[in-house]
Amino acid sequence: MPPTTFNAVLLLSSFLFTIGLTGVLIRRNLLFMLMALDIMLNAAALLFVAAGAHWHDATGQVMFLMILALAAAETAVGLAIILALHARGRPSLDADTGNLLRG
Amino acid sequence: MNTLALLSGSLTLLGAIMVITRRVAVHAVLYLVVTLLALATVFALLGAPFAAVLEVIIYAGAIMVLFVFVIMMLNLGQPDREREKEWLRPRIWGGPALLSTILCAELIYSLSTLPQQTDSFSPLSARDVGLSLFGPYVLMVELVSFLLLAGLVTAFHIGRHRMENR
Numbered sequence: 001m002p003p004t005t006f007n008a009v010l011l012l013s014s015f016l017f018t019i020g021l022t023g024v025l026i027r028r029n030l031l032f033m034l035m036a037l038d039i040m041l042n043a044a045a046l047l048f049v050a051a052g053a054h055w056h057d058a059t060g061q062v063m064f065l066m067i068l069a070l071a072a073a074e075t076a077v078g079l080a081i082i083l084a085l086h087a088r089g090r091p092s093l094d095a096d097t098g099n100l101l102r103g
Numbered sequence: 104m105n106t107l108a109l110l111s112g113s114l115t116l117l118g119a120i121m122v123i124t125r126r127v128a129v130h131a132v133l134y135l136v137v138t139l140l141a142l143a144t145v146f147a148l149l150g151a152p153f154a155a156v157l158e159v160i161i162y163a164g165a166i167m168v169l170f171v172f173v174i175m176m177l178n179l180g181q182p183d184r185e186r187e188k189e190w191l192r193p194r195i196w197g198g199p200a201l202l203s204t205i206l207c208a209e210l211i212y213s214l215s216t217l218p219q220q221t222d223s224f225s226p227l228s229a230r231d232v233g234l235s236l237f238g239p240y241v242l243m244v245e246l247v248s249f250l251l252l253a254g255l256v257t258a259f260h261i262g263r264h265r266m267e268n269r
Contacts, residue, residue: 004108004148007214012112012145014210016119018203023123026196031128031174035135038166039119042142045154053149058227058235062243064154065236068161069247073254075166079173080258086177093177 009050017043030085030093034078041071108148114141126188128174132167139163150226 020043023036045067052060082093118138125131139162146155236244 004105007217008108008112009145009149011211011214012115015116015207019116019119019123023119026191027123029128031170031177032123032131035122035131035170038135038162039122039138042139042162045158046142046145049146049151049154050149052227053151056225056227058231059240061151061154061227061232062236062240064151065157065232066243066247068157069251072161072166073250075169076254076258077261079169080261082173083176084261 006050006054009046013043013047013050016040016046028095030078030082030095033095034075034082037074037078038071041067041074105148108145111141111144111148114138115145124191126191129171132170132174135170136163136167139167152226153229153232 017040020036020038020040023039024033027033027036045064048060048063048067050060052058052063086093115138118134118141121134122131122138125134139158143155143158143163146152146158
């Protein structure tokens with residue numbers, strides 16, 4: 001049973017990446033920017049898994065595991081930076097105000 | 104095209120759009136969890152059950168818990184919500200959205216003219232992934248462990264300074 005065509009998955013992945021990029025561009029709240037980054041990483045992971053399924057190679061899923069670890073590290077560091085910014089008395093999570101980080 | 108794949112793919116896109124347009128952070132996290140679960144369904148339909156399970160356990164489980172935890176600690180209020188509302192006016196995003204819709208239609212049209220080849224459906228099990236992961240890619244596993252260690256040290260460093268400043 002062939003559920004999908006490769007072109008359809010390519011289209012879904014590019015749409016997902018574009019939505020994530022739009023999220024990074026239009027939101028200034030750091031939390032939302034992190035979530036949009038996660039969406040973009042998921043789009044890349046979907047592309048790797050789809051390519052692995054297309055050529056029937058396990059390398060795609062190996063790359064998916066690497067992206068998973070990368071996303072975990074990125075989210076942990078990003079949320080730590082958000083907490084550090086918030087702890088210095090910043091009332092909002094506006095990304096434009098956080099251009100000085102003496103850490 | 105299969106109805107299941109179409110349904111889960113459109114759920115993924117819908118959830119992602121809802122994530123970037125919500126004003127309250129917790130609502131966005133809920134939609135992000137829906138997006139990740141739908142994406143896990145897409146992975147399972149693509150014949151990658153191991154990737155689907157990892158997506159649910161690590162992404163929708165562990166990473167989203169981090170988000171919820173930080174949102175609970177931050178306790179964001181009304182001013183943030185008002186500012187985000189101010190910046191999400193249709194007058195601002197209308198023009199770029201129209202232009203990119205034209206580009207998107209062009210992309211769909213050009214992809215539909217390409218020859219459609221359906222994949223031969225044969226799942227890649229966790230055994231294949233493990234053999235590949237610890238065979239030719241074992242150096243990459245070590246590098247990823249360095250990356251995770253660097254992330255851990257960085258998070259600890261930033262958190263330590265925060266406690267000392269109080």
